[in-house]
Amino acid sequence: MATPVEMPKLGNTVEQCLLVAWHKRKGDAVCAGDILAEMETDKATFDLTAPSDGTVLEVFFDDGAMVPVFTNVCVIGEVGEAIEEYRPKTPVPSATAGTASISSSGNAPAAPAQPGTAGVAVSPAPDGGADLAMSTPRSNGAWFATQPATPPENIAVPVGRMSPRARRFADEHSFQPSRLPGSGPDGRILERDVRAQLASTQPVSRAARSLMDSGYEIRGAGTGVGGMIRTSDLVPPPVRFTGMRERIARRMEESLASTAQYTLHASADATGLLALRREIKASPGTPDITINDLVAFCAIQAVLEVPAVNAELIEGRLYQRAHVNLGFACDTARGLVVPVVHRSEELSVAELSGRMSALTTQAVEGTLGADDMVDATFTLSNLGGLGVESFTPVINPPQVAILGVDAITLRPVRKSDGGIDFVDVIGLSATFDHQVIDGAPGARFLNVVKEKIASVQSLCSI
Amino acid sequence: MFDLIVIGAGPGGYEAAAHAGSLGKRVAVVEKAELGGTCLNVGCIPAKTFLRSSRLFREYREAAAFGIIVNAPSFDLPALVARKDSVVGTLKRGVSALLRDTSVEVLHGTGRLVGRNAVEVDGERHEAANILVASGSRPAVPPIPGIDGERVLDSTSAFQLTAVPERIAIIGGGYIGLEFASFFHEIGTKVTVYEALPMIASGCDGDIADELLKILRRGGIEFHLSCSVLGIEGSTLRYQDAGGAPESDSATYILNATGRTPVVSDLGLEEAGVDVSARGIRVDEQGRTNVPNIWACGDVTGRHMLAHMAVREGIVAVNSMFGRPDRMRYDAVPAVIYSHPEVAMVGKTEEELKAAAIDYRKAVVPMALAGRFLVEHVKETGLVKVLAGAAHGEILGVHAIGDLSSEFIVAAGAMIEAEMTLAQASEIIFPHPTVAEALRAAILKAQ
Numbered sequence: 001m002a003t004p005v006e007m008p009k010l011g012n013t014v015e016q017c018l019l020v021a022w023h024k025r026k027g028d029a030v031c032a033g034d035i036l037a038e039m040e041t042d043k044a045t046f047d048l049t050a051p052s053d054g055t056v057l058e059v060f061f062d063d064g065a066m067v068p069v070f071t072n073v074c075v076i077g078e079v080g081e082a083i084e085e086y087r088p089k090t091p092v093p094s095a096t097a098g099t100a101s102i103s104s105s106g107n108a109p110a111a112p113a114q115p116g117t118a119g120v121a122v123s124p125a126p127d128g129g130a131d132l133a134m135s136t137p138r139s140n141g142a143w144f145a146t147q148p149a150t151p152p153e154n155i156a157v158p159v160g161r162m163s164p165r166a167r168r169f170a171d172e173h174s175f176q177p178s179r180l181p182g183s184g185p186d187g188r189i190l191e192r193d194v195r196a197q198l199a200s201t202q203p204v205s206r207a208a209r210s211l212m213d214s215g216y217e218i219r220g221a222g223t224g225v226g227g228m229i230r231t232s233d234l235v236p237p238p239v240r241f242t243g244m245r246e247r248i249a250r251r252m253e254e255s256l257a258s259t260a261q262y263t264l265h266a267s268a269d270a271t272g273l274l275a276l277r278r279e280i281k282a283s284p285g286t287p288d289i290t291i292n293d294l295v296a297f298c299a300i301q302a303v304l305e306v307p308a309v310n311a312e313l314i315e316g317r318l319y320q321r322a323h324v325n326l327g328f329a330c331d332t333a334r335g336l337v338v339p340v341v342h343r344s345e346e347l348s349v350a351e352l353s354g355r356m357s358a359l360t361t362q363a364v365e366g367t368l369g370a371d372d373m374v375d376a377t378f379t380l381s382n383l384g385g386l387g388v389e390s391f392t393p394v395i396n397p398p399q400v401a402i403l404g405v406d407a408i409t410l411r412p413v414r415k416s417d418g419g420i421d422f423v424d425v426i427g428l429s430a431t432f433d434h435q436v437i438d439g440a441p442g443a444r445f446l447n448v449v450k451e452k453i454a455s456v457q458s459l460c461s462i
Numbered sequence: 463m464f465d466l467i468v469i470g471a472g473p474g475g476y477e478a479a480a481h482a483g484s485l486g487k488r489v490a491v492v493e494k495a496e497l498g499g500t501c502l503n504v505g506c507i508p509a510k511t512f513l514r515s516s517r518l519f520r521e522y523r524e525a526a527a528f529g530i531i532v533n534a535p536s537f538d539l540p541a542l543v544a545r546k547d548s549v550v551g552t553l554k555r556g557v558s559a560l561l562r563d564t565s566v567e568v569l570h571g572t573g574r575l576v577g578r579n580a581v582e583v584d585g586e587r588h589e590a591a592n593i594l595v596a597s598g599s600r601p602a603v604p605p606i607p608g609i610d611g612e613r614v615l616d617s618t619s620a621f622q623l624t625a626v627p628e629r630i631a632i633i634g635g636g637y638i639g640l641e642f643a644s645f646f647h648e649i650g651t652k653v654t655v656y657e658a659l660p661m662i663a664s665g666c667d668g669d670i671a672d673e674l675l676k677i678l679r680r681g682g683i684e685f686h687l688s689c690s691v692l693g694i695e696g697s698t699l700r701y702q703d704a705g706g707a708p709e710s711d712s713a714t715y716i717l718n719a720t721g722r723t724p725v726v727s728d729l730g731l732e733e734a735g736v737d738v739s740a741r742g743i744r745v746d747e748q749g750r751t752n753v754p755n756i757w758a759c760g761d762v763t764g765r766h767m768l769a770h771m772a773v774r775e776g777i778v779a780v781n782s783m784f785g786r787p788d789r790m791r792y793d794a795v796p797a798v799i800y801s802h803p804e805v806a807m808v809g810k811t812e813e814e815l816k817a818a819a820i821d822y823r824k825a826v827v828p829m830a831l832a833g834r835f836l837v838e839h840v841k842e843t844g845l846v847k848v849l850a851g852a853a854h855g856e857i858l859g860v861h862a863i864g865d866l867s868s869e870f871i872v873a874a875g876a877m878i879e880a881e882m883t884l885a886q887a888s889e890i891i892f893p894h895p896t897v898a899e900a901l902r903a904a905i906l907k908a909q
Contacts, residue, residue, distance in 0.1 A: 124710060160837060205856070205880060205881030205882070206854070206856070206881070206882070206883045206885075207851060207854035207855070207856035207881050208881060209881055210854045211854070212855075223789065223791065224791075224879065224880070225879050225880065228880070228881070230881045231851075231854075231856065232793075275716055
């Protein structure tokens with residue numbers, strides 16, 4: 001039976017390998033363990049060996065091709081066996097086509113690596129080299145490049161002493177490496193040696209050097225005179241997350257990885273909310289209850305009516321929670337903090353408002369106790385104050401739902417007499433975990449929230 | 463089939479064509495008027511010729527201070543125009559020789575794009591793999607009633623005067639207006655400059671522009687800043703100073719020096735799909751337009767409108783179209799105002815650094831620190847200002863006012879190109895005695 005031989009993946013970061021040279025050709029008889037071809041990654045060279053005895057029925061790549069890992073490179077079997085099913089699906093790049101595909105990704109049109117021939121810096125296309133060069137400009141520009149017209153005189157490193165991959169890299173950068181021994185077997189110069197040499201020989205301005213000493217890194221080629229690296233070619237080193245940012249990042253990633261989130265958007269009549277808020281503002285002596293407090297109160301009442309959203313999913317088990325421990329997202333200088341109002345359903349709207357206000361102050365000051373940040377069973381996130389009209393809140397697992405509150409906007413509504421009225425509405429964006437709550441129940445919960453908000457004046461006695 | 467057709471034989475166009483020719487390409491350049499374009503025929507070169515004479519005229523008047531007694535000189539404007547024509551003629555023959563030596567074909571006529579690979583020159587179609595649009599600019603005509611009157615000059619017709627005018631009103635205090643202001647002032651014309659902005663020499667470093675205004679006013683040129691010109695009737699100009707009532711002034715001539723506008727019409731650019739507006743053709747840092755094979759350089763791209771920048775842009779475009787890696791860098795483009803005194807600058811101004819929130823240090827020194835400056839002048843003053851990065855001391859901008867500064871500003875440009883620090887630049891040996899030593903003094907002071 002025919003056996004395909006695929007390009008192995010050597011190393012986690014290796015996505016493709018260079019097929020340096022075939023040792024066997026189509027039609028050659030091979031024994032298991034025979035070297036079929038010489039391969040090379042950017043770090044090492046290795047031999048591809050025959051997995052079984054047989055005849056090389058077909059080879060899918062030529063010398064010098066870049067082959068993606070896990071792609072069939074040849075087939076071994078008995079003469080006459082079908083091989084078509086093993087042919088790689090995508091058009092097989094030949095040596096030249098492989099080079100062209102690299103060019104189109106932004107690199108220079110370089111000569112195909114041809115073992116045994118001199119390393120030409122940049123090979124003009126056979127017809128109209130200027131056109132090709134123009135349509136695929138050197139975006140990684142090596143400004144000190146030797147010109148295409150330059151003949152490949154005195155090759156600094158004899159073929160064989162330098163790996164084809166290294167030579168390809170050098171060619172692409174129009175760079176002539178020194179003859180010093182490389183870090184490969186027998187002093188063979190590998191790509192990493194050429195990279196290092198190129199980096200160390202690129203001129204760097206004094207100011208840029210100072211920045212590099214403080215951790216700045218080179219982005220692309222130098223843009224100064226003669227390819228000199230200038231400060232504008234440097235980027236700051238990546239910033240390490242602080243503890244809190246790291247925690248938020250991990251929680252958010254876990255949330256999206258471990259749940260099946262979907263978000264529903266709706267809006268509620270905000271006429272009552274605004275009227276109540278005006279009333280509160282106009283009555284001295286009453287606590288300063290905000291729109292957000294009122295919406296939180298309505299949400300709690302809705303959760304009590306639809307307890308399915310007040311649950312936690314932990315390792316495949318659903319725990320219904322008796323109390324509504326309301327978490328609410330707070331924006332602080334250090335990032336997102338979610339303080340928790342425990343047993344929020346037991347509080348009057350004024351008490352809820354006072355509690356949320358106190359917790360917010362502590363969150364901003366960074367003085368929340370550990371108890372104030374745990375055991376939330378349902379979360380509220382309000383971006384309406386920032387003008388957001390809809391968003392997709394991210395659930396804080398193991399909770400199964402979160403209610404987002406959007407901005408209040410004006411909406412035209414058709415009156416019974418056919419005329420048009422404008423009504424203030426507040427947007428609501430609720431995210432549910434589909435593992436627990438299906439779309440219709442989620443929508444029903446959102447409708448309950450709408451009803452509570454629309455009737456907030458009768459719900460809350462100030 | 464040409465490898466390249468260049469539209470416009472100004473500095474950007476002819477240098478690009480010659481460069482492509484020297485690379486062995488088959489090149490043509492289309493010119494509807496004279497080789498050399500605005501710069502050579504009606505711009506930089508005529509202006510500098512005029513200013514050379516006006517300076518000499520002033521120096522003769524002040525010769526006694528140098529120990530030379532001369533009779534009262536008089537100014538022969540027609541003789542100056544003849545000398546200008548002779549200088550321009552010599553340079554034009556030089557351009558012609560350059561194009562011949564580099565085998566560039568000159569197509570006389572009006573060029574127009576027909577598609578992305580052909581140019582029609584007076585009806586005749588020429589195909590080219592690449593087209594470089596270097597059509598330049600023309601004097602801008604602001605919407606001022608009467609701006610087309612017969613007493614109104616622009617920077618082209620001002621070079622054709624036959625007699626020294628008694629009074630001239632110059633609309634615009636940019637580099638064109640200021641150079642003409644210096645010229646006319648020195649040959650004895652009463653000069654008034656009307657500028658819409660609160661400052662002259664827009665784009666200059668503020669300290670230098672302030673100093674220039676002070677020196678020119680002290681010399682006797684009148685300036686109206688933040689001033690709107692309301693209209694022109696015959697040789698009378700109506701204007702309104704900021705917060706003031708409308709006034710009027712009459713002059714022998716009124717010179718429109720409100721700037722220049724890219725030449726983008728009647729070139730077939732829109733039809734070819736080129737991204738172009740009244741502000742110019744949009745190109746990337748290699749000179750590519752949005753249409754493959756069509757490139758642009760110089761004033762027509764509406765950027766700095768400097769001949770030397772057009773030259774570099776044209777060469778970058780040619781290198782890029784023929785696969786030779788190159789790119790424009792705009793952070794070390796020198797600029798000179800040939801007013802008397804002249805102003806030379808390169809790199810960032812202090813205002814630009816502030817706007818970009820770049821921490822900087824600066825030093826300003828008087829030109830008189832350089833012995834040569836005192837030797838050359840009697841009562842003139844000047845300044846050199848150096849701006850450098852606060853942390854590393856890399857030189858970011860050099861701004862100078864004082865004659866001969868145009869001849870050493872290239873050194874500052876090289877320092878900026880090399881991102882040289884003050885410490886590195888202070889190792890450079892400056893010849894003594896030269897005016898350039900003022901730059902050295904400023905570098906040492908900034909350190």
